[in-house]
Amino acid sequence: MTAQPLHEVRSQSQLFESILELIRRTSTQLPDDVVHAVNAARGVEKEGSNAAVALNVIGCNIGLARESSLPLCQDTGTILFFVHTPVGYDQLELEEAATDAVREATRKGYLRQNSVDSVTGKNTGDNTGPGSPVFHFEQWREPHVEVKLMLKGGGCENMNAQYSLPHPDLGGRDLKGVENAILDCVLQAQGQGCGPGILGVCIGGDRGTGYAFAKEQLLRTMDNVNDDPQLAELEERIVQKANQSGIGPMGFGGKTTLLGCKIGKLNRLPASFFVSIAYMCWAFRRRGFTLDLQGAVMNWLY
Amino acid sequence: MALVKLNTPIDEATIRSLHVGDSVSISGRLYTGRDAVHHRLHTGVKPPVDLEGQIIYHCGPVMVKEGDQWVCKAAGPTTSSREEPYQWEVIRDYKIRGVIGKGGMGEKTLAACKEYGAVYMHAIGGAAQVCAASIKRVDGVDWMDLGSPEAIWHLWVEDFMAIVTMDAHGQSLHKQVFEESKERLSHLKA
Numbered sequence: 001m002t003a004q005p006l007h008e009v010r011s012q013s014q015l016f017e018s019i020l021e022l023i024r025r026t027s028t029q030l031p032d033d034v035v036h037a038v039n040a041a042r043g044v045e046k047e048g049s050n051a052a053v054a055l056n057v058i059g060c061n062i063g064l065a066r067e068s069s070l071p072l073c074q075d076t077g078t079i080l081f082f083v084h085t086p087v088g089y090d091q092l093e094l095e096e097a098a099t100d101a102v103r104e105a106t107r108k109g110y111l112r113q114n115s116v117d118s119v120t121g122k123n124t125g126d127n128t129g130p131g132s133p134v135f136h137f138e139q140w141r142e143p144h145v146e147v148k149l150m151l152k153g154g155g156c157e158n159m160n161a162q163y164s165l166p167h168p169d170l171g172g173r174d175l176k177g178v179e180n181a182i183l184d185c186v187l188q189a190q191g192q193g194c195g196p197g198i199l200g201v202c203i204g205g206d207r208g209t210g211y212a213f214a215k216e217q218l219l220r221t222m223d224n225v226n227d228d229p230q231l232a233e234l235e236e237r238i239v240q241k242a243n244q245s246g247i248g249p250m251g252f253g254g255k256t257t258l259l260g261c262k263i264g265k266l267n268r269l270p271a272s273f274f275v276s277i278a279y280m281c282w283a284f285r286r287r288g289f290t291l292d293l294q295g296a297v298m299n300w301l302y
Numbered sequence: 303m304a305l306v307k308l309n310t311p312i313d314e315a316t317i318r319s320l321h322v323g324d325s326v327s328i329s330g331r332l333y334t335g336r337d338a339v340h341h342r343l344h345t346g347v348k349p350p351v352d353l354e355g356q357i358i359y360h361c362g363p364v365m366v367k368e369g370d371q372w373v374c375k376a377a378g379p380t381t382s383s384r385e386e387p388y389q390w391e392v393i394r395d396y397k398i399r400g401v402i403g404k405g406g407m408g409e410k411t412l413a414a415c416k417e418y419g420a421v422y423m424h425a426i427g428g429a430a431q432v433c434a435a436s437i438k439r440v441d442g443v444d445w446m447d448l449g450s451p452e453a454i455w456h457l458w459v460e461d462f463m464a465i466v467t468m469d470a471h472g473q474s475l476h477k478q479v480f481e482e483s484k485e486r487l488s489h490l491k492a
Binding site: 064072122123125180183194252 | 323325338361362363364366375376377378380381383404405406424426427428429430431432434435448449450451452463465467475476478479480482483484486487490491492
């Protein structure tokens with residue numbers, strides 16, 4: 001016997017329209033929690049410094065993109081959908097609707113043509129192809145669907161780093177080693193990841209799950225405090241120390257190198273100890289909503 | 303820190319008068335060129351436009367065709383360090399006077415800036431709308447076979463703002479900030 005969907009008729013166009021709007025908002029409107037963090041940083045830098053100029057331009061850009069409904073950053077990045085669905089929900093249908101919405105958003109200029117064949121170099125022109133867009137599906141016991149979307153540009157993605165502890169210069173398999181590894185990532189990134197950055201970190205896991213979970217940490221809002229007091233303390237310390245490095249916005253020098261750091265942990269094998277770091281740029285595009293089973297928006301998240 | 307107005311094409315003397323920390327306001331033509339363009343030039347293919355005195359902008363814009371006209375929807379800088387293996391050659395062979403990008407570049411580019419007379423100018427990464435606001439027209443495109451983000455777009459800009467972070471005197475803000483931050487972080491080690 002095959003499983004029956006929870007509903008008889010679902011409006012494909014409603015689901016499509018909802019996701020298209022999610023893409024538009026994600027690409028053009030920075031979430032409020034990130035805007036607050038950027039604005040707070042603007043008060044910190046010395047007036048007239050290159051760091052202050054950079055943050056002012058960033059502030060201006062956030063406003064311009066929102067008003068004109070155009071992409072905040074031309075690199076609309078990897079398209080990452082994080083989806084929760086009720087048991088029995090047709091995930092393939094959502095995947096198809098979202099992929100269609102990605103094509104349409106590309107046609108409308110909310111997304112850049114960003115999907116390139118890794119061997120031939122040919123751009124598919126519509127952001128689809130093997131590995132694009134990316135879907136992380138999970139089931140849950142709620143009666144509705146939740147979709148979160150993150151757009152992560154290539155500049156910051158290139159600054160991600162994964163460390164295997166112990167490390168001769170950074171230390172052993174403890175939180176000190178983890179802290180040194182994270183700060184090394186910040187040092188190596190300098191301004192190349194479009195800082196001030198926000199770090200998602202995973203301690204543990206394997207090389208694949210570690211990076212995936214590091215990115216999932218970025219779904220937490222900027223003001224979210226870690227449930228684990230040791231990790232909460234480490235998150236705060238990383239930001240403090242990074243901001244004493246003098247790297248500053250865009251690597252111009254200054255006081256704001258990181259806007260935040262979110263750390264999670266996964267169990268590991270006795271033989272492995274990875275620290276995986278996802279570097280997110282200031283143009284931290286993350287939005288989400290809950291949908292009813294017909295694909296209509298119930299609530300906007302973030 | 304001066305604000306210097308530059309009009310492309312630019313002569314060598316003007317470029318050599320610039321210093322790290324100067325703000326520049328650029329008007330005239332900019333050519334985009336990023337990974338695939340630099341790689342193709344490196345393989346010996348001649349550029350489809352005369353680059354002498356011009357500026358290459360490391361940028362993969364969002365372009366949409368409205369009727370017969372290309373319209374630039376977003377156009378901030380991309381990370382320049384990926385062009386480090388090729389940039390010095392492009393400066394030497396095609397006499398470009400400037401590069402705009404983000405994140406800075408390395409020793410080979412810095413040496414080429416000094417030897418041939420060029421500067422690296424830093425735009426604000428991620429600020430695609432602020433950058434796009436100074437792009438007044440899209441006058442053409444070459445090498446579209448590389449895909450839209452990788453093509454050579456002929457942009458016409460007015461008052462495009464950037465900061466000189468590598469000059470023709472061997473100075474690099476990126477080198478300086480890296481060394482200083484490395485030193486500071488070494489004292490903050492857990």
